[in-house]
Amino acid sequence: MLITDKNATETGMARLILIICAIGAVALLLRRVLTDKARSVKRDEQPAFAATARCTRCGAYVDRRLMRPDGDGFCCQEHDTDRS
Structure with a gap:
């Protein structure tokens, strides 16, 4: 029988969830920055x-x-x- 450390498993899952949340937050920030730049470029163009x-x-x-x-x-x- 394999003996596992339950505390180590929970810590690993917590780190994994934290990394996934951090990646998601960075992706959302990049998306917002890129769309704001696109909007500012559209404002500078002449009307359609x-x-x-x-x-x-x-x-x-x-x-x-x-x-x-x-x-x-x-x-x-x-x-x-x-x-x-």
Whole structure:
């Protein structure tokens, strides 16, 4: 019959659990740091879309920077008759 030291077995299991918890904590911290860096990079980028407005004459949605005010709304370049 094999005689084992119960105290040594419990100490070994406690160390194993502690090591697993430490590895998990490090993994969570790394994940948080990496996602925060990715978010800060996304904040620095330009938005994925531009503000658009609907042409009052044809109804097309066009980038607002390319339109001019026309009465109650905006007019696209195709219908901009006041251009010189």
